[in-house]
Amino acid sequence: MSKAKHHLAVFPGSFDPVTFGHLDVIARGRRLFDELVVAVGHHPGKESLFSPEDRVEMVRALVRDMVADEPGLAAVRVEAFSGLTVDFARSLGATALLRGIRNLSDLQYEVQYAVTNREVAGLETAFVVAGQSFAYTSSSLIKQIAAMGQDLEKGLESMCPPSVIRAIAEKKTQGHPVLDKLASAGTIGGEE
Structure with missing residues (x-):
């Protein structure tokens, strides 16, 4: 066998x-x-x-x-x-x-x-x-929301776990080129 x-x-x-x-x-x-x-x-x-x-x-x-x-x-x-x-x-x-x-x-x-x-x-x-x-969750959209949004917890709570939101908030507070570039583009939308 x-x-x-x-x-x-x-x-x-x-x-x-x-x-x-x-x-x-x-x-x-x-x-x-x-x-x-x-x-x-x-x-x-x-x-x-x-x-x-x-x-x-x-x-x-x-x-x-x-x-x-x-x-x-x-x-x-x-x-x-x-x-x-x-x-x-x-x-x-x-x-x-x-x-x-x-x-x-x-x-x-x-x-x-x-x-x-x-x-x-x-x-x-x-x-x-x-x-x-x-169906509409993507890492790209999460980064765009993080770059544009003020209340990350409210904006991202349906898309990623709290530990990830905290890590994103820390990157935003420190300033990060990826988030800065997205914020300067000023649009939300797209897929990853």
Whole structure:
């Protein structure tokens, strides 16, 4: 009798910052796979609000709480990576990538990558559709609201956890080039 295959999925993203939508995908991924790796990507050419190390620590703290609340589900590791997602996933022996879909434009964008990843790397992509409350949440929108808004807690409470709001507020108080650039642009809207 052959041993059942261990299904490890990688959920890649910038998580800059981590949102309730990201946490929803992680929670649902724990029900679909034997193990889940949350892959916090670092793109050297892209300016981030939080360092890769800070993003990894934020996600780890939130995942730790999630795992403690539901210990019987799949284990979750949080790791930083740079380079191609498929290379990182293959290095871990992943059987799939996990992606969240908020709307049709997300689906269109993600399907292109899913087909390429399957053909080039032999890696399948599993999609989970976001709950209605996360359909318009994005890290980009959170940063725009933070740059423009005064009451961050009220403006962001439906989009990200209190610990993340506090970290964003600290960046805003200290002044940060990402928030300053968004504030000088003076508009809110867009997707990540």
